[in-house]
Amino acid sequence: MPAEYPTLLPREPVVTAAEMRAAEAAAVAAGTSGFELMCRAGEAAAAGIAAFYGPAPVLVLAGPGNNGGDGYVVANALRQRRWPVEVAALAPPATEAAQQAAALWNAPVMDIADAEPRFVLVDALFGTGLTRGLEEPLLSQFHALARASSVVIALDLPSGAATGDGTALSPLVRADLTVTFGAMKPSHLLHPAAASCGRVVVADIGLGEIETRLFRNGAAPTAVLGADTHKYRRGHVLVVSGAMAGAAWLAACAAQRAGAGYVTLASETAMPPSSLVVQPLGAIDLARADAVVLGSGLGRDAAARTRARRVLGAGRPMVLDADIFSLFADDPASVFGLGAVMTPHEGEFARLFGDLPGSKVDRARAAAARSGNVIVLKGPDTVIAAPDGRAVINDHASARLATAGSGDVLSGMIAAHLARGEAPFDAACAAVWRHGDAALRGRDGLIAEDLVGLIR
Numbered sequence: 214m215p216a217e218y219p220t221l222l223p224r225e226p227v228v229t230a231a232e233m234r235a236a237e238a239a240a241v242a243a244g245t246s247g248f249e250l251m252c253r254a255g256e257a258a259a260a261g262i263a264a265f266y267g268p269a270p271v272l273v274l275a276g277p278g279n280n281g282g283d284g285y286v287v288a289n290a291l292r293q294r295r296w297p298v299e300v301a302a303l304a305p306p307a308t309e310a311a312q313q314a315a316a317l318w319n320a321p322v323m324d325i326a327d328a329e330p331r332f333v334l335v336d337a338l339f340g341t342g343l344t345r346g347l348e349e350p351l352l353s354q355f356h357a358l359a360r361a362s363s364v365v366i367a368l369d370l371p372s373g374a375a376t377g378d379g380t381a382l383s384p385l386v387r388a389d390l391t392v393t394f395g396a397m398k399p400s401h402l403l404h405p406a407a408a409s410c411g412r413v414v415v416a417d418i419g420l421g422e423i424e425t426r427l428f429r430n431g432a433a434p435t436a437v438l439g440a441d442t443h444k445y446r447r448g449h450v451l452v453v454s455g456a457m458a459g460a461a462w463l464a465a466c467a468a469q470r471a472g473a474g475y476v477t478l479a480s481e482t483a484m485p486p487s488s489l490v491v492q493p494l495g496a497i498d499l500a501r502a503d504a505v506v507l508g509s510g511l512g513r514d515a516a517a518r519t520r521a522r523r524v525l526g527a528g529r530p531m532v533l534d535a536d537i538f539s540l541f542a543d544d545p546a547s548v549f550g551l552g553a554v555m556t557p558h559e560g561e562f563a564r565l566f567g568d569l570p571g572s573k574v575d576r577a578r579a580a581a582a583r584s585g586n587v588i589v590l591k592g593p594d595t596v597i598a599a600p601d602g603r604a605v606i607n608d609h610a611s612a613r614l615a616t617a618g619s620g621d622v623l624s625g626m627i628a629a630h631l632a633r634g635e636a637p638f639d640a641a642c643a644a645v646w647r648h649g650d651a652a653l654r655g656r657d658g659l660i661a662e663d664l665v666g667l668i669r
């Protein structure tokens with residue numbers, strides 16, 4: 214990679230419930246008790262709550278497990294700050310640590326059925342130990358209390374959210390703030406659960422670095438161009454157009470704005486003169502392209518297939534998008550094993566990989582392993598997975614990206630990163646972040662052309 218493009222910054226780990234339990238067990242084996250961890254968690258959550266909201270009446274809903282235990286610690290810590298606090302429990306604390314935390318509270322605890330709403334509701338019902346959806350009458354009472362509260366704060370996870378796959382096991386209460394412990398969990402980033410977490414704050418409870426291969430996408434480092442750079446050093450992107458020239462044109466413009474020094478549009482249709490080089494495919498030396506976008510605007514007819522095969526054979530770093538997933542739905546082997554970046558949305562993904570089991574992360578990982586390509590499984594919670602099992606969830610995005618052409622822009626951006634020598638996984642992560650960043654700086658009514666102008 215040219216020296217002017219720094220490598221990616223460290224990313225935030227995202228851990229599963231099992232990884233979290235293993236980290237907790239390791240801490241306990243090393244001499245820190247579960248109760249000590251719970252105290253750190255509850256104290257940190259109380260400090261977070263006090264940082265966001267002034268002293269106000271609080272109702273803590275405590276479940277039977279350690280999430281409930283955290284709730285008792287929060288109640289005690291806020292009471293020590295002279296906040297008026299009440300606690301309502303679903304059942305008596307069932308774990309030793311939670312019993313110690315309840316002893317710390319050492320004040321009356323009411324039944325949830327008798328609880329009245331207060332300004333702040335702290336949801337300490339269930340966290341990573343949730344095994345099934347909330348049942349009646351708890352579910353209705355929980356929602357009623359939340360509706361009548363001004364602020365809802367979830368400890369670790371909104372109760373009802375599974376930890377690992379973003380699903381809601383029962384209807385979720387939308388929190389304003391979720392204080393989680395040690396590291397983010399997949400459901401803080403995967404939808405629909407992510408939409409119910411509100412602002413997510415990670416409290417350090419001294420577990421150290423938790424080993425994982427899943428991360429939250431982080432900012433792409435800014436390119437610092439050397440004074441001696443030149444357009445080819447910044448990378449030559451080729452976008453192969455076809456029946457839908459507009460989509461390919463968008464990808465090409467996005468590649469330019471994302472930093473490619475030279476962009477060629479392979480098109481048989483003449484276009485107005487511009488900084489894009491437009492040439493018929495037959496006149497292009499494919500070996501000179503540092504990265505290729507294949508699929509955006511390509512079309513789905515026999516001619517598109519012939520064009521695609523010719524370009525695939527060139528073995529260049531590649532972004533495979535849009536029409537590629539239809540063109541090769543019956544022959545996926547032709548687009549596998551290329552070390553390329555594939556950017557399907559859910560529908561396109563199903564065309565190529567069928568109905569894979571598991572979470573969005575599981576499915577993207579399985580597809581990456583099967584295809585030998587980096588998979589960018591797009592959506593509000595885009596997942597990027599490499600064949601070696603690394604995966605990243607991107608939440609730096611906006612619903613404004615749900616507009617025609619937005620995917621073509623992303624493809625061009627990924628190609629710009631590939632063309633400057635970045636590895637496919639890094640290129641995809643960086644471009645997805647910048648793509649979301651552009652949309653976040655946009656306004657409602659944003660269209661793909663605007664997005665190109667907003668790339669930074």
Ligand SMILES: NC(=O)C1=CN([C@@H]2O[C@H](COP(=O)(O)OP(=O)(O)OC[C@H]3O[C@@H](n4cnc5c(N)ncnc54)[C@H](OP(=O)(O)O)[C@@H]3O)[C@@H](O)[C@H]2O)[C@@H](O)CC1
Nearest residue numbers: 237250251254278279280339340341342343344345346369
């Ligand atoms: N890991 C760490 O390092 C640290 C973790 N900490 C905290 O611990 C939390 C995890 O605690 P946890 O494992 O005790 O599970 P938790 O979420 O409290 O629920 C389990 C209980 O609920 C019950 N239950 C489940 N579903 C139910 C339902 N639908 N309806 C009714 N009951 C249901 C279940 O019973 P059962 O399934 O056996 O019926 C069991 O009694 C974690 O989120 C974090 O907050 C911190 O203290 C700091 C250190």
Ligand SMILES: [K+]
Nearest residue numbers: 336339368370
């Ligand atoms: K909770």
